[in-house]
Amino acid sequence: MCTSSPRSRRDGWPRAWVRGGRCSSAATAAWWWAPRFRNWWSVPTPWTRTAGCSGSRRPWLPRSRCGRRKRAPCCAYGSERSGSAARGRTGFRSYRRRGGSREAGDGGRGELGSGVLGSAGPPAAGRAEPRQLPALRRVAGGGVLAVIERVRAAVATERLRTELRTFPLPEVGPDEGLLRVEACGLCGTDWEYYTRQRGAHLGPMILGHEIVGTILAVGEEARRRWKVAPGDRVAVEEFLPCGECAFCRTGRPALCDATDSRSTRPFLRYGATPVEVAPALWGGFSEVLYLHPRALVHRVPDGLSPDLATLFVPLSNGIRWVRRDGGLRPRSTVVVIGPGAHGLGCVAAAVEAGAAQVFALGRERSPRLEAAQALGAVPLEADREDVVGAVRDATQGRMADLVVDLAPSGAEGLATTLALAGKGAVVLFAATKHGQLAADAFSEPIVRKGLVVKGVRGRDFEAVDEALAVLASGRLPLQRLRTHRFGLDEVDQALRVQGEKVDPSAIHVAVVP
Structure with missing residues (x-):
């Protein structure tokens, strides 16, 4: 029997075998192999001579037990692999047949093996039970x-x-x-x-x-x-x-x-x-x-539900547009025009970046403006108030440092967008405009104020990871x-x-x- 180290409580065999220790007799191999035949699919193969046992009378032991422990193959049934195995650690669990499909004890965080196609756990309220799948x-x-x-x-x-x-x-x-x-x-x-x-x-x-x-x-x-x-x-x-x-x-x-x-x-x-x-x-x-x-x-991230995680697109777009393309600095003033999903993503990104004031501009009071207010923005209703005057009063005449326009409006909306921007501000357009636009009405405020005007599309890879982290944090x-x-x-x-x-x-x- 190996005596160079105590038996591992977790694995059930001497740690010396895992680290390449020496084995003294065939009885040692028999002691380890006997209970393993009950789980025949986890038996590692092939047999091989291992340097760690070169001095033993019986040096023929599985490489995965004498050397580095064998990893679970990626081709294993999802129902055979435990949650720890799916994250890179070995571990198996048995599967059983039920209703024509193979199932595991629990689905974990969306693992395979539940025998149904759909999210793990109980179905959403008002939804039918997920349909059964054919056999593997x-x-x-x-x-x-x-x-x-x-x-x-x-x-x-x-x-x-x-x-x-x-x-x-x-x-x-x-x-x-x-x-x-x-x-x-x-x-x-x-x-x-x-x-x-x-x-x-x-x-x-x-x-x-x-x-x-x-x-x-x-x-x-x-x-x-x-x-x-x-x-x-x-x-x-x-x-x-x-x-x-x-x-x-x-x-x-x-x-x-x-x-x-x-x-x-x-x-x-x-x-x-x-x-x-x-x-x-x-x-x-x-x-x-x-x-x-x-x-x-x-x-x-762990703990983030699938339906909430789908917000990664509007939020990551907002992070890319507001922080990277807009160059937002802390204590700045931001105006977001169009409080849809992407507009609210821009509001959340500006709040997370430390903006001093964030204004969300919509046509009228709506659940979208209420959501923007819950995220930390000041709601503005274009049909009921002078939005340019409201921003001017709130900023003591400095106006916005960054304006993000997501509304597919015409010439009037474009004039409002440029009027909300202060000197040296950045104006981002994430939606195309329609109708006839007068060249002087468009170019005059850009030149006079020294504005930086950009069109924005999509996001970078890092912005998605940041968005998922914000969603998982629950800060907003x-x-x-x-x-x-x-x-x-x-x-x-x-x-x-x-x-x-x-x-x-x-x-x-x-x-x-």
Whole structure:
């Protein structure tokens, strides 16, 4: 028996074996192996001669027990791996058959093995029970596992209409992955594709790009690149950048031609790629999302719910625009025009950055302005008060240091935006204007005040991680932005609530497959 170290309480064998210690007899091996045959699938193979036991009479022991402990393979069933195994530590648990699927004792934080497709835990109020899945099956490519045969998705087939279709689960290569979608937020871009204002020539597609879910399967190369394992909850950006152009190297993937939806070249992008492009699962309004090798994947902090995590897109955009593009300094004055989800993300980013005063400008009193006030902004109603005079009085005539305009208004709105900016201020436009604009009315205040005018799109990788950290911290009441949740068979209703403004209380709408 090994005597160089005491027996490990956790593992049940002498620590000397793990560290390459010496073994004295065959009885020692028999002592260790006898109870292990009950869990035959965890027996490490093959047998090999190990330097740590070179002086023993019986040196043939598994390398993983004599040397470094063998890691759990990435191809293990999610139901076989415990929560600690999914985060890089070994550990197995048995599975059992129930109702035609293999299940584990508990789902953990969104792990596989529950036998259903949906978020772990009880279903949301008013929602039907998640549907049962078929039995587990193996798929080729990188030694990964999948758990379903067919995937349901809401496909936008024509203007103002989606239909549920099923697609085969794709095989995953070593640099690819699959995501079990838990929640997907809606954006104004989804409404534009839904109404065919954009992408009418692309054909049917699965919309949705504010995606949060758990890793269903992942190849070895992708596992190392994304630093994830099956069962990990992640957020996925819509961009699939090339990683080589000047925009990618400077942290502006939204402008990369390989993923820019406004580009004249062919592009790949979540929520804007037709189903004709294999493997079809390119949108968040689906039970499973295909993870392309160029996907931008972020780990979601522990304890952050999937539907709240979908706010990472408007909040990270706000962080990028206000802090990076706007160069916001502490004790500055900020005006945000348009208190939608992205406008409220800008309000939250300005408050987090230490702005002295933040004004949220809307047309009339609404739940959106109330949410902005809860985040720390001063609400202004353009239809009922002189907003320029109110900002002038509050700042003793200095006006705003940063103005973020997210409202698709015309010439009158543009004049108000420029009037709210003080000398040397930065003005950011995140929405296009319409109507005829007089050149002198636009250029005169810019030159006279020395304004810096920028157009903003998208975000950088770091901004998403910062946004997820803010959401997980609970410092701001961002949960007030979550107003509507719909199932996969209610995507048409969700899009109309988001785009047609049929419900004035709607701020951020999400689809929960």
